Amino acid sequence: MAATQKDPVLVVVQLSGGNDYLNTVIPYNNPLYRDNRPAVGIPDAQVLPIDKNYAFHPAMAPLKKVWDEGKLAILHGTGYTNSPRSHFRSMDIWHTCEPDKVGTEGWLGRVAREYDPNKENVITVVSFGPSLFRALAVPGVPVACVAGPLEKYGFLPSVQERELRLKVLDRFARMYAPVAGSGVMEYLGTTGLDSLKGADVLKVAPQRYASTVKYPETPIARKLRGIAQVHLADLGSRIFYCDHGSFDTHAGQNPGHGGLWSAVTEGLDAFMTDLRQHDHADNVLVLMFSEFGRRVHDNGSGTDHGAAGPAFVLGEKVKGGHYGDYPSLKAEHLVQGDLNPSMDFRSIYSTILEKWLKVSSKPIVGRAFEQLAFLN
Numbered sequence: 001m002a003a004t005q006k007d008p009v010l011v012v013v014q015l016s017g018g019n020d021y022l023n024t025v026i027p028y029n030n031p032l033y034r035d036n037r038p039a040v041g042i043p044d045a046q047v048l049p050i051d052k053n054y055a056f057h058p059a060m061a062p063l064k065k066v067w068d069e070g071k072l073a074i075l076h077g078t079g080y081t082n083s084p085r086s087h088f089r090s091m092d093i094w095h096t097c098e099p100d101k102v103g104t105e106g107w108l109g110r111v112a113r114e115y116d117p118n119k120e121n122v123i124t125v126v127s128f129g130p131s132l133f134r135a136l137a138v139p140g141v142p143v144a145c146v147a148g149p150l151e152k153y154g155f156l157p158s159v160q161e162r163e164l165r166l167k168v169l170d171r172f173a174r175m176y177a178p179v180a181g182s183g184v185m186e187y188l189g190t191t192g193l194d195s196l197k198g199a200d201v202l203k204v205a206p207q208r209y210a211s212t213v214k215y216p217e218t219p220i221a222r223k224l225r226g227i228a229q230v231h232l233a234d235l236g237s238r239i240f241y242c243d244h245g246s247f248d249t250h251a252g253q254n255p256g257h258g259g260l261w262s263a264v265t266e267g268l269d270a271f272m273t274d275l276r277q278h279d280h281a282d283n284v285l286v287l288m289f290s291e292f293g294r295r296v297h298d299n300g301s302g303t304d305h306g307a308a309g310p311a312f313v314l315g316e317k318v319k320g321g322h323y324g325d326y327p328s329l330k331a332e333h334l335v336q337g338d339l340n341p342s343m344d345f346r347s348i349y350s351t352i353l354e355k356w357l358k359v360s361s362k363p364i365v366g367r368a369f370e371q372l373a374f375l376n
Contacts, residue, residue, distance in 0.1 A: 008357055010238070010287065010356065011241075011242075011286045012108070012135070013220070013268070014244070014288075015260075015264070016246055016290070016291070017247035018294055019294075019310075022036070022329075022339075023037075025326070027054060027329065028047050040303060046058045059258035060261050060265050062269035073323055075348055075374070076310060078343050080344055083308075083341065105137070108136050109141045121236045123202055125239045126230055129243055205233040209232055220242065221267035224267045225271070227271070238357075249303055250304060268286065285356050290309050308338065311345070313348070323373070346365040346366070354371060
């Protein structure tokens with residue numbers, strides 16, 4: 001179905017690599033935080049308190065501003081039981097909503113199929129990055145993949161342009177080929193050419209775009225600027241996806257983790273400012289997640305793979321605040337040294353699906369989950 005300017009739009013920012021929960025939303029008044037973080041703990045003088053219990057990493061000042069405006073929801077303890085602590089498997093679970101078996105369809109690809117069953121708009125879903133995200137992949141559902149600057153997308157000579165798209169699809173095929181039943185060849189066969197058509201539609205977006213907002217010169221800010229260009233062009237795109245990382249901070253976590261969060265939050269600040277200046281912010285919801293958190297106790301230089309992590313939702317229609325409980329740091333409550341997830345990630349998806357995207361959640365996430373109150 002054709003979209004209008006005010007149809008709800010979802011932007012997903014994937015924090016790839018496993019973002020460290022304890023140094024993102026810091027329980028700065030909990031002595032167990034200091035006990036467990038002798039090497040990578042953030043000093044009290046540097047944290048950005050958001051209330052009497054929690055603080056943001058000092059690199060997250062732009063996000064604290066959103067918190068102060070009441071437009072940021074922090075979703076605590078997100079994950080699922082029996083976390084595999086594998087990047088590939090954990091991200092696959094988030095993408096397909098299938099923690100107990102290998103899923104064959106991405107959750108947002110299913111949404112796109114609901115929105116546009118007849119493939120009337122080949123840019124209902126737009127992905128920014130060098131690979132096709134599994135969350136978007138459903139056989140027969142087109143996804144426009146923008147691997148570089150949007151200004152060059154669609155202007156390359158046709159042979160180069162097609163080769164670029166096919167490289168994206170080939171990377172996807174190689175990534176998922178070993179996964180039994182993933183339908184890779186079917187997906188490529190039914191979707192490849194549709195994805196190429198997106199170039200012709202998207203090439204008008206930079207031509208229609210004019211803005212006074214200066215985006216930082218970072219990969220994530222460039223992706224967000226591309227999303228803004230497409231959204232502001234009113235082309236009917238409903239789902240946008242991009243990533244940043246790697247947040248896999250096994251070593252040298254400080255200052256690397258701060259640099260990652262500076263890039264994300266400064267990029268998001270420019271993005272939301274851009275949308276507001278064009279009166280295009282009211283119908284945009286941003287979801288940020290990572291595949292898992294990290295170990296409670298640092299390893300002397302960084303942190304290893306963990307379980308529960310934080311997710312964030314921000315936007316003009318968000319009811320800001322804490323949702324769910326920060327998992328206990330007490331040793332007897334940890335699971336193999338990790339924070340125990342207290343919120344199933346599918347509750348977040350279900351809330352967004354039902355209350356924002358206005359589609360039934362059960363066919364997409366598999367069953368009914370408790371919904372949260374972070375949307376006004």
